[in-house]
Amino acid sequence: MSLFRVLPKGDRFGLPFWELEKMRDxxxxxxxxxxxxxxxxxxxxxxxxxLVNLAEDDEHLYLTAELPGVAADHLEVSVKADTxxxxxxxxxxxxxxxxxxxxxxxxxxxxxRTLALPVKVDMERIDATFKNGVLTVTxxxxxxxxxxxxxxxxx
Numbered sequence: 455m456s457l458f459r460v461l462p463k464g465d466r467f468g469l470p471f472w473e474l475e476k477m478r479d480x481x482x483x484x485x486x487x488x489x490x491x492x493x494x495x496x497x498x499x500x501x502x503x504x505l506v507n508l509a510e511d512d513e514h515l516y517l518t519a520e521l522p523g524v525a526a527d528h529l530e531v532s533v534k535a536d537t538x539x540x541x542x543x544x545x546x547x548x549x550x551x552x553x554x555x556x557x558x559x560x561x562x563x564x565x566x567r568t569l570a571l572p573v574k575v576d577m578e579r580i581d582a583t584f585k586n587g588v589l590t591v592t593x594x595x596x597x598x599x600x601x602x603x604x605x606x607x608x609x
Contacts, residue, residue: 504540504567504589512601515575515593519567522587523560531582531591536574538591540567573599 504519519540521529529542546562549555574596581592 504565506540506567506569508569508571510572510595513595515571515573515595517569517589517591517593519589519591520587521584521589524587526584529584529589531589533571533575533577533580533593536571538569538571538593540569540589541565575599 504521504524506517506519509516517538521542521544523544523546524542525545528545530540532539532541541564543564544562546560571593575593576596579594583590
């Protein structure tokens with residue numbers, strides 16, 4: 455819920471301070487969002503950039519991205535060196551020029567998300583699947599990136 459202070463019509467001296475106060479409120483919102491974690495950020499700031507999770511186990515890296523409303527043929531995934539790029543377009547049908555929107559929260563347009571991968575991956579064996587608006591990319595780790603367990607000898 456947002457509260458707005460209304461300045462009296464004749465208060466021309468308060469106007470510059472009003473703008474500073476709006477800027478302070480915006481900075482406070484950003485700080486609180488960062489302190490509250492990703493769920494708070496998502497609630498306050500939406501965009502066309504997809505939310506992603508990047509996880510790993512001993513053998514693979516796993517990327518999942520939420521892409522509701524994106525068609526698979528409007529999506530591109532590429533890996534170069536230690537960087538994964540996700541590019542696509544969200545298209546929504548417009549209601550027409552005669553329509554006045556009361557609320558418009560669904561964004562559309564092109565997006566690009568680039569992530570640094572924490573380890574080298576085997577580029578020849580990367581697998582990507584797209585189901586129910588969720589992209590899953592499975593990236594096998596390169597041999598040199600896998601953990602090697604070393605046996606300890608006792609005397």
